[in-house]
Amino acid sequence: MMAVGLGGAAALVAISGSAATIAGPSCQPGSGKQLAGRHLSSSDISGFQPGDLRCANLAGADLSGLSLGQVDFTGAILRNADLQHADLTQATLDFADLSGANLTDATMIQAEAKQAKLAGANLSGVDLTQADLTGADLSKAKLSGTSFTQATLDHTTFTGATGVPPWNLYVLIVAVVIFALLLLGSIRRSARNTRNAGGFAFASASGNRTGSLLARGVIGSFIAALGLSLFVGGLLGEVLSASGPPVTQTCVGALCKVGVASGFIGLFGGVFVCIIGFAIRASGRRRNQPASFGPTLQGGGFIGGPFN
Numbered sequence: 153m154m155a156v157g158l159g160g161a162a163a164l165v166a167i168s169g170s171a172a173t174i175a176g177p178s179c180q181p182g183s184g185k186q187l188a189g190r191h192l193s194s195s196d197i198s199g200f201q202p203g204d205l206r207c208a209n210l211a212g213a214d215l216s217g218l219s220l221g222q223v224d225f226t227g228a229i230l231r232n233a234d235l236q237h238a239d240l241t242q243a244t245l246d247f248a249d250l251s252g253a254n255l256t257d258a259t260m261i262q263a264e265a266k267q268a269k270l271a272g273a274n275l276s277g278v279d280l281t282q283a284d285l286t287g288a289d290l291s292k293a294k295l296s297g298t299s300f301t302q303a304t305l306d307h308t309t310f311t312g313a314t315g316v317p318p319w320n321l322y323v324l325i326v327a328v329v330i331f332a333l334l335l336l337g338s339i340r341r342s343a344r345n346t347r348n349a350g351g352f353a354f355a356s357a358s359g360n361r362t363g364s365l366l367a368r369g370v371i372g373s374f375i376a377a378l379g380l381s382l383f384v385g386g387l388l389g390e391v392l393s394a395s396g397p398p399v400t401q402t403c404v405g406a407l408c409k410v411g412v413a414s415g416f417i418g419l420f421g422g423v424f425v426c427i428i429g430f431a432i433r434a435s436g437r438r439r440n441q442p443a444s445f446g447p448t449l450q451g452g453g454f455i456g457g458p459f460n
Contacts, residue, residue, distance in 0.1 A: 177206065181229055185204060197218055206225070213230070217238060226246045231251045231253065232253060232254075255275050258277075275290070282301070282303060293313050295313050296314075305401065310398060320411035368432055369433050372430065374429070382418035
């Protein structure tokens with residue numbers, strides 16, 4: 153019985169694996185109609201029979217502004233083709249080579265472009281709503297204003313893609329500003345403790361250990377700022393990637409892991425990291441200082457706030 157069960161499980165895995173594999177084109181790419189460099193009109197397109205453009209050679213062809221909805225370009229070569237303002241709604245571009253193609257402001261709603269090559273293509277302003285880009289290569293593509301709403305992006309490559317706003321840089325700037333404010337508050341608190349004790353030597357002698365308090369303030373401020381970067385970055389990454397350019401996939405570098413690419417781990421873990429940072433920072437307060445849950449007015453200014 154166990155052998156039968158294991159055999160059935162193995163068969164299920166094999167079936168699932170084969171289902172996940174995307175079948176390649178039935179023809180050799182570029183072996184179809186030879187239309188390289190041609191300027192095609194609407195009448196040319198309407199004269200083709202369904203399937204005539206499968207594996208066609210359209211390298212450098214001018215298809216700008218044409219209505220190409222539901223046209224089958226499976227395995228076609230469209231390298232450096234001009235497809236500006238073209239309507240490719242529900243078109244099939246599986247395994248097509250559109251490297252370097254100009255698709256500026258094209259409409260590709262519900263287009264099928266599985267395993268398509270779009271490396272270096274200009275996709276500025278393209279509407280890819282509900283398009284299937286499974287396994288597609290968009291490396292070094294221009295994505296300014298590109299809409300990926302509800303698009304399928306499994307195993308899609310975005311290495312070196314440009315045009316996506318540097319959200320991770322914005323998150324980093326905010327985190328640095330918060331760290332600077334918290335650090336300034338720690339320095340002011342340390343200086344105030346030293347002054348109240350009559351000087352650094354008296355503060356050390358009285359057990360306040362000003363240097364230790366400042367060190368805890370610096371460490372706590374850094375951890376709190378890190379937690380903020382994780383939380384804000386994770387939130388932005390999830391929200392923006394659901395309705396716009398895939399910032400989590402286009403962002404590269406170590407800082408992305410604590411920014412827009414932190415995902416749900418950063419979204420929830422960032423809160424706990426922030427709490428730990430503020431706890432470490434608060435542990436540097438003088439033991440005889442009463443606990444405060446908000447800023448209080450004292451000596452002509454507010455103390456006890458999060459940046460103090």
